[in-house]
Amino acid sequence: MSSVIAIIGAGLVGRAWALVFARAGHTVRIYDPAAGMADDALAWIDVELPAQERIGLLRGRTPAEVRSNLAVAPTLAAALDGAVHVQENVPETLEAKQAVFRELDAAADPETVLASSTSGIVASSFSEELAGRARCLVGHPLNPPHLIPLVEIVPAPWTADEVVARARALYAGSGQAPIVLKREVPGFVINRLQGAFLHEAVKLVEDGITDVEGVDAAVKDGLGLRWSFMGPFETIDLNAPDGIADYIERFGQIYLDLAADSGPARPWTADTAATLEAERRRILPADSLKARAAWRNRRLTALMGHKTTMEEKDA
Numbered sequence: 001m002s003s004v005i006a007i008i009g010a011g012l013v014g015r016a017w018a019l020v021f022a023r024a025g026h027t028v029r030i031y032d033p034a035a036g037m038a039d040d041a042l043a044w045i046d047v048e049l050p051a052q053e054r055i056g057l058l059r060g061r062t063p064a065e066v067r068s069n070l071a072v073a074p075t076l077a078a079a080l081d082g083a084v085h086v087q088e089n090v091p092e093t094l095e096a097k098q099a100v101f102r103e104l105d106a107a108a109d110p111e112t113v114l115a116s117s118t119s120g121i122v123a124s125s126f127s128e129e130l131a132g133r134a135r136c137l138v139g140h141p142l143n144p145p146h147l148i149p150l151v152e153i154v155p156a157p158w159t160a161d162e163v164v165a166r167a168r169a170l171y172a173g174s175g176q177a178p179i180v181l182k183r184e185v186p187g188f189v190i191n192r193l194q195g196a197f198l199h200e201a202v203k204l205v206e207d208g209i210t211d212v213e214g215v216d217a218a219v220k221d222g223l224g225l226r227w228s229f230m231g232p233f234e235t236i237d238l239n240a241p242d243g244i245a246d247y248i249e250r251f252g253q254i255y256l257d258l259a260a261d262s263g264p265a266r267p268w269t270a271d272t273a274a275t276l277e278a279e280r281r282r283i284l285p286a287d288s289l290k291a292r293a294a295w296r297n298r299r300l301t302a303l304m305g306h307k308t309t310m311e312e313k314d315a
Contacts, residue, residue: 002026003170006079006108008100009089010034013117015041016146017087019048022069023058023146024174030072031079038072045070048146051298055305057146059175080108085170087139089117097126105130113167115139120191122184123156134160139167140188141176147300149177152188199265205279206272212279229307 005021007014010032018041022028030038049063058066073079080086086104090096097116104114105127114136116123127136138154145151151171155164164180171178181188187195201215210218226235233244240247284292 003084004029004082006031006073006083006086007089008032008076008079008086008104009091009117010037010041011089013141013143013145014087014089015044016144017089017117017141018070019045019052019066019146020174020176021087023052023061023066025059025061026069026174028070029079029081029083030070031076033076042067042070042072051301052146055301056308057175057301057304076103077107080104080112083108083112085113085115085167087115087117092118092121094121094125097121101126101130101136105132105136108132111135113137113163113170115167117141120187122186123154123159124184127156127158133158135163137163137167138188139171139178140190142190144297144300145176147297147304149175150190151176151178152190153178153180154184154188155181156184200262202268202272202276203262203266205276206266212276213283228303229310 002025004027007018007021007028007030010018010030014030014032018028018030022045030041032038032041046063046067049058049066052058052066053063086108088097088100088104090100097118101114101116108114110132112135114127114132116126116136116138117140118138119140121138123136123138127133130136133156136156137159138152140152140154142148142150153164153167153171168178168180179189185192204210204215205212230238236247236251237244240250
Protein backbone atom coordinates (compact mmCIF):
# COMPACT_ATOMS: atom_id res chain seq x y z
CA MET A 1 0.00 0.00 0.00
CA SER A 2 1.35 3.40 -0.99
CA SER A 3 1.97 5.95 1.76
CA VAL A 4 3.38 9.45 2.02
CA ILE A 5 6.95 9.53 3.32
CA ALA A 6 8.77 12.72 4.34
CA ILE A 7 12.54 12.88 3.91
CA ILE A 8 14.06 15.62 6.06
CA GLY A 9 17.63 16.36 4.99
CA ALA A 10 18.69 15.60 1.43
CA GLY A 11 22.36 14.75 1.80
CA LEU A 12 23.92 11.43 0.83
CA VAL A 13 21.79 9.39 3.21
CA GLY A 14 18.56 11.33 2.79
CA ARG A 15 18.56 11.14 -1.01
CA ALA A 16 19.29 7.41 -0.90
CA TRP A 17 16.36 6.92 1.49
CA ALA A 18 14.16 8.88 -0.93
CA LEU A 19 15.08 6.41 -3.67
CA VAL A 20 14.39 3.42 -1.40
CA PHE A 21 10.86 4.56 -0.62
CA ALA A 22 10.04 5.84 -4.11
CA ARG A 23 11.03 2.58 -5.82
CA ALA A 24 8.71 0.79 -3.38
CA GLY A 25 5.81 2.88 -4.71
CA HIS A 26 5.50 5.41 -1.91
CA THR A 27 4.92 9.13 -2.42
CA VAL A 28 8.11 10.81 -1.23
CA ARG A 29 8.49 14.47 -0.32
CA ILE A 30 12.03 15.76 0.17
CA TYR A 31 12.72 18.80 2.32
CA ASP A 32 16.06 20.44 3.04
CA PRO A 33 16.43 24.03 4.25
CA ALA A 34 19.69 24.42 2.30
CA ALA A 35 19.00 26.06 -1.06
CA GLY A 36 19.19 23.63 -3.96
CA MET A 37 19.96 20.55 -1.85
CA ALA A 38 16.64 18.79 -2.52
CA ASP A 39 16.88 19.52 -6.25
CA ASP A 40 20.41 18.10 -6.24
CA ALA A 41 19.01 14.97 -4.62
CA LEU A 42 16.53 14.52 -7.45
CA ALA A 43 19.27 15.01 -10.03
CA TRP A 44 21.35 12.34 -8.28
CA ILE A 45 18.38 9.96 -8.27
CA ASP A 46 17.91 10.52 -12.01
CA VAL A 47 21.46 9.26 -12.55
CA GLU A 48 20.99 6.24 -10.26
CA LEU A 49 17.68 4.99 -11.66
CA PRO A 50 18.92 3.29 -14.89
CA ALA A 51 21.45 1.16 -13.00
CA GLN A 52 18.80 0.28 -10.43
CA GLU A 53 16.48 -0.82 -13.21
CA ARG A 54 19.15 -3.00 -14.86
CA ILE A 55 19.61 -5.13 -11.75
CA GLY A 56 15.95 -5.36 -10.84
CA LEU A 57 15.89 -3.11 -7.77
CA LEU A 58 12.99 -0.97 -9.01
CA ARG A 59 10.53 -3.71 -8.05
CA GLY A 60 9.01 -3.94 -11.53
CA ARG A 61 8.66 -0.18 -11.98
CA THR A 62 10.23 1.96 -14.68
CA PRO A 63 12.57 4.85 -13.84
CA ALA A 64 9.84 7.24 -14.93
CA GLU A 65 7.33 5.63 -12.57
CA VAL A 66 9.75 5.83 -9.64
CA ARG A 67 10.64 9.40 -10.51
CA SER A 68 6.97 10.37 -10.52
CA ASN A 69 6.79 9.37 -6.84
CA LEU A 70 9.32 12.03 -5.85
CA ALA A 71 8.83 15.73 -5.22
CA VAL A 72 10.60 18.59 -3.49
CA ALA A 73 8.65 20.11 -0.60
CA PRO A 74 9.06 23.90 -0.30
CA THR A 75 8.55 23.88 3.48
CA LEU A 76 8.76 21.47 6.38
CA ALA A 77 4.99 21.69 6.81
CA ALA A 78 4.47 20.73 3.17
CA ALA A 79 6.76 17.72 3.53
CA LEU A 80 4.90 16.53 6.64
CA ASP A 81 1.37 17.00 5.28
CA GLY A 82 -0.25 13.55 5.36
CA ALA A 83 3.04 11.72 5.97
CA VAL A 84 2.82 8.42 7.85
CA HIS A 85 6.59 8.22 8.33
CA VAL A 86 9.39 10.77 8.61
CA GLN A 87 13.00 9.79 7.92
CA GLU A 88 15.26 12.47 9.41
CA ASN A 89 18.81 12.93 8.08
CA VAL A 90 20.16 16.17 9.53
CA PRO A 91 23.80 16.55 10.68
CA GLU A 92 25.03 14.07 13.29
CA THR A 93 25.01 16.20 16.43
CA LEU A 94 22.76 15.92 19.46
CA GLU A 95 21.85 19.60 19.22
CA ALA A 96 20.73 19.22 15.60
CA LYS A 97 18.67 16.12 16.40
CA GLN A 98 16.99 17.77 19.38
CA ALA A 99 16.12 20.87 17.37
CA VAL A 100 14.65 19.04 14.39
CA PHE A 101 12.69 16.57 16.52
CA ARG A 102 11.11 19.44 18.44
CA GLU A 103 9.96 20.82 15.09
CA LEU A 104 8.79 17.46 13.82
CA ASP A 105 6.87 16.61 16.97
CA ALA A 106 5.10 19.96 16.89
CA ALA A 107 4.22 19.89 13.18
CA ALA A 108 3.64 16.25 12.19
CA ASP A 109 0.31 14.46 12.55
CA PRO A 110 0.09 12.72 15.95
CA GLU A 111 0.19 9.26 14.34
CA THR A 112 3.24 9.94 12.19
CA VAL A 113 6.30 7.82 13.00
CA LEU A 114 9.40 9.96 13.52
CA ALA A 115 12.59 8.05 12.67
CA SER A 116 16.17 9.29 12.79
CA SER A 117 18.93 7.98 10.54
CA THR A 118 21.51 8.74 13.23
CA SER A 119 24.41 6.29 13.31
CA GLY A 120 24.97 6.40 17.05
CA ILE A 121 22.82 8.92 18.99
CA VAL A 122 20.17 7.08 20.98
CA ALA A 123 16.56 8.23 20.56
CA SER A 124 16.06 8.84 24.29
CA SER A 125 18.60 11.67 24.15
CA PHE A 126 16.57 13.73 21.68
CA SER A 127 12.98 12.66 22.39
CA GLU A 128 12.63 12.56 26.19
CA GLU A 129 11.03 16.00 26.52
CA LEU A 130 8.66 15.65 23.58
CA ALA A 131 4.91 15.30 23.97
CA GLY A 132 4.92 12.67 21.22
CA ARG A 133 8.01 10.81 22.35
CA ALA A 134 6.23 7.44 22.05
CA ARG A 135 6.36 7.74 18.24
CA CYS A 136 10.13 8.45 18.06
CA LEU A 137 12.85 5.92 17.28
CA VAL A 138 16.09 5.39 15.39
CA GLY A 139 16.04 3.85 11.91
CA HIS A 140 19.79 3.62 11.24
CA PRO A 141 20.77 2.54 7.72
CA LEU A 142 24.13 1.56 6.33
CA ASN A 143 25.44 3.98 3.73
CA PRO A 144 24.22 3.96 1.00
CA PRO A 145 20.81 2.56 2.03
CA HIS A 146 19.58 2.15 -1.55
CA LEU A 147 22.34 -0.46 -2.06
CA ILE A 148 22.75 -1.92 1.46
CA PRO A 149 19.38 -2.99 2.86
CA LEU A 150 20.01 -3.40 6.58
CA VAL A 151 18.21 -0.98 8.92
CA GLU A 152 18.70 -0.93 12.70
CA ILE A 153 15.46 -0.04 14.47
CA VAL A 154 16.36 1.23 17.94
CA PRO A 155 13.42 2.29 20.12
CA ALA A 156 13.74 4.56 23.14
CA PRO A 157 12.48 3.09 26.44
CA TRP A 158 9.16 4.85 25.85
CA THR A 159 8.71 4.10 22.13
CA ALA A 160 5.37 2.36 21.59
CA ASP A 161 5.49 -1.25 20.40
CA GLU A 162 2.98 -0.36 17.69
CA VAL A 163 5.34 2.33 16.37
CA VAL A 164 8.21 -0.16 16.18
CA ALA A 165 5.96 -2.61 14.35
CA ARG A 166 4.85 0.05 11.85
CA ALA A 167 8.43 1.13 11.16
CA ARG A 168 9.56 -2.46 10.72
CA ALA A 169 6.72 -3.21 8.30
CA LEU A 170 7.44 -0.08 6.27
CA TYR A 171 11.16 -0.80 5.95
CA ALA A 172 10.62 -4.46 5.11
CA GLY A 173 7.87 -3.62 2.63
CA SER A 174 10.24 -1.16 0.95
CA GLY A 175 12.84 -3.85 0.32
CA GLN A 176 15.06 -3.20 3.31
CA ALA A 177 16.20 -5.72 5.96
CA PRO A 178 15.26 -4.33 9.40
CA ILE A 179 16.50 -5.66 12.70
CA VAL A 180 14.97 -4.49 16.01
CA LEU A 181 17.23 -3.94 19.01
CA LYS A 182 15.75 -5.03 22.33
CA ARG A 183 17.09 -1.94 24.08
CA GLU A 184 19.19 1.15 23.43
CA VAL A 185 22.96 0.81 23.39
CA PRO A 186 25.47 3.41 22.13
CA GLY A 187 26.62 2.65 18.59
CA PHE A 188 23.80 0.13 18.11
CA VAL A 189 24.81 -3.25 16.60
CA ILE A 190 26.60 -2.33 13.38
CA ASN A 191 29.00 0.24 14.76
CA ARG A 192 29.80 -1.89 17.79
CA LEU A 193 30.71 -4.80 15.55
CA GLN A 194 32.60 -2.56 13.15
CA GLY A 195 34.33 -0.79 16.02
CA ALA A 196 35.58 -4.04 17.54
CA PHE A 197 36.88 -5.13 14.15
CA LEU A 198 38.56 -1.78 13.45
CA HIS A 199 40.33 -1.70 16.80
CA GLU A 200 41.87 -5.11 16.09
CA ALA A 201 42.71 -4.08 12.50
CA VAL A 202 44.53 -0.95 13.73
CA LYS A 203 46.46 -2.97 16.32
CA LEU A 204 47.67 -5.39 13.65
CA VAL A 205 49.11 -2.45 11.70
CA GLU A 206 50.48 -0.63 14.76
CA ASP A 207 52.21 -3.79 16.00
CA GLY A 208 53.84 -4.44 12.63
CA ILE A 209 52.00 -7.74 12.04
CA THR A 210 50.80 -6.63 8.61
CA ASP A 211 50.01 -3.42 6.75
CA VAL A 212 46.83 -1.69 5.61
CA GLU A 213 46.75 -3.67 2.36
CA GLY A 214 47.15 -6.93 4.25
CA VAL A 215 44.21 -6.23 6.55
CA ASP A 216 42.02 -5.12 3.66
CA ALA A 217 42.95 -8.23 1.66
CA ALA A 218 42.12 -10.46 4.63
CA VAL A 219 38.58 -9.10 4.52
CA LYS A 220 37.84 -8.57 0.83
CA ASP A 221 39.50 -11.81 -0.33
CA GLY A 222 38.66 -13.82 2.79
CA LEU A 223 36.14 -13.07 5.50
CA GLY A 224 34.09 -10.66 3.42
CA LEU A 225 33.27 -13.25 0.77
CA ARG A 226 31.36 -15.33 3.31
CA TRP A 227 29.98 -12.34 5.15
CA SER A 228 28.40 -10.95 1.99
CA PHE A 229 25.68 -13.59 2.20
CA MET A 230 25.80 -15.01 5.75
CA GLY A 231 26.66 -13.70 9.19
CA PRO A 232 29.28 -14.78 11.73
CA PHE A 233 27.01 -17.17 13.62
CA GLU A 234 25.93 -18.99 10.47
CA THR A 235 29.58 -19.02 9.37
CA ILE A 236 30.77 -20.88 12.45
CA ASP A 237 27.66 -23.08 12.46
CA LEU A 238 28.78 -24.38 9.05
CA ASN A 239 32.50 -24.52 9.90
CA ALA A 240 32.30 -27.51 12.25
CA PRO A 241 30.87 -30.95 11.38
CA ASP A 242 28.14 -30.85 14.04
CA GLY A 243 27.30 -27.14 14.08
CA ILE A 244 27.84 -24.17 16.33
CA ALA A 245 28.13 -26.01 19.66
CA ASP A 246 30.74 -28.28 18.09
CA TYR A 247 32.61 -25.21 16.79
CA ILE A 248 32.64 -23.61 20.25
CA GLU A 249 33.92 -26.83 21.82
CA ARG A 250 36.72 -27.03 19.25
CA PHE A 251 37.75 -23.37 19.04
CA GLY A 252 36.25 -21.52 22.01
CA GLN A 253 39.45 -21.59 24.07
CA ILE A 254 41.51 -20.43 21.10
CA TYR A 255 39.33 -17.37 20.65
CA LEU A 256 39.36 -16.68 24.39
CA ASP A 257 43.18 -16.76 24.32
CA LEU A 258 43.21 -14.43 21.30
CA ALA A 259 40.92 -11.97 23.10
CA ALA A 260 43.22 -11.99 26.14
CA ASP A 261 46.29 -11.54 23.93
CA SER A 262 44.68 -8.59 22.15
CA GLY A 263 44.26 -6.67 25.40
CA PRO A 264 42.13 -3.58 25.95
CA ALA A 265 41.27 -1.18 23.16
CA ARG A 266 43.88 1.47 22.47
CA PRO A 267 43.21 5.08 21.51
CA TRP A 268 43.80 5.92 17.85
CA THR A 269 46.64 8.42 18.18
CA ALA A 270 47.70 11.16 15.78
CA ASP A 271 50.73 9.04 14.83
CA THR A 272 48.48 6.08 14.04
CA ALA A 273 46.18 8.26 11.96
CA ALA A 274 49.18 9.63 10.06
CA THR A 275 50.48 6.12 9.36
CA LEU A 276 47.12 4.86 8.12
CA GLU A 277 46.60 8.02 6.06
CA ALA A 278 50.02 7.69 4.42
CA GLU A 279 49.44 4.05 3.50
CA ARG A 280 45.99 4.72 2.09
CA ARG A 281 47.13 7.78 0.11
CA ARG A 282 49.93 5.69 -1.38
CA ILE A 283 47.28 3.24 -2.55
CA LEU A 284 44.63 5.82 -3.42
CA PRO A 285 45.52 9.50 -3.91
CA ALA A 286 43.19 11.97 -2.24
CA ASP A 287 41.96 13.34 -5.55
CA SER A 288 40.71 9.84 -6.47
CA LEU A 289 38.50 9.34 -3.41
CA LYS A 290 35.29 10.49 -5.11
CA ALA A 291 35.88 8.28 -8.15
CA ARG A 292 36.64 5.31 -5.91
CA ALA A 293 33.41 5.89 -3.98
CA ALA A 294 31.54 5.75 -7.30
CA TRP A 295 33.39 2.49 -8.07
CA ARG A 296 32.27 1.15 -4.70
CA ASN A 297 28.66 1.96 -5.51
CA ARG A 298 28.93 0.22 -8.90
CA ARG A 299 30.31 -2.87 -7.18
CA LEU A 300 27.56 -2.76 -4.56
CA THR A 301 24.96 -2.40 -7.30
CA ALA A 302 26.33 -5.44 -9.11
CA LEU A 303 26.52 -7.41 -5.85
CA MET A 304 22.93 -6.57 -4.95
CA GLY A 305 21.85 -7.64 -8.44
CA HIS A 306 23.66 -10.96 -8.00
CA LYS A 307 22.22 -11.53 -4.52
CA THR A 308 18.70 -10.75 -5.75
CA THR A 309 19.06 -13.21 -8.64
CA MET A 310 20.48 -15.95 -6.44
CA GLU A 311 17.80 -15.50 -3.78
CA GLU A 312 15.12 -15.84 -6.46
CA LYS A 313 16.77 -19.06 -7.71
CA ASP A 314 17.06 -20.44 -4.18
CA ALA A 315 13.43 -19.71 -3.35
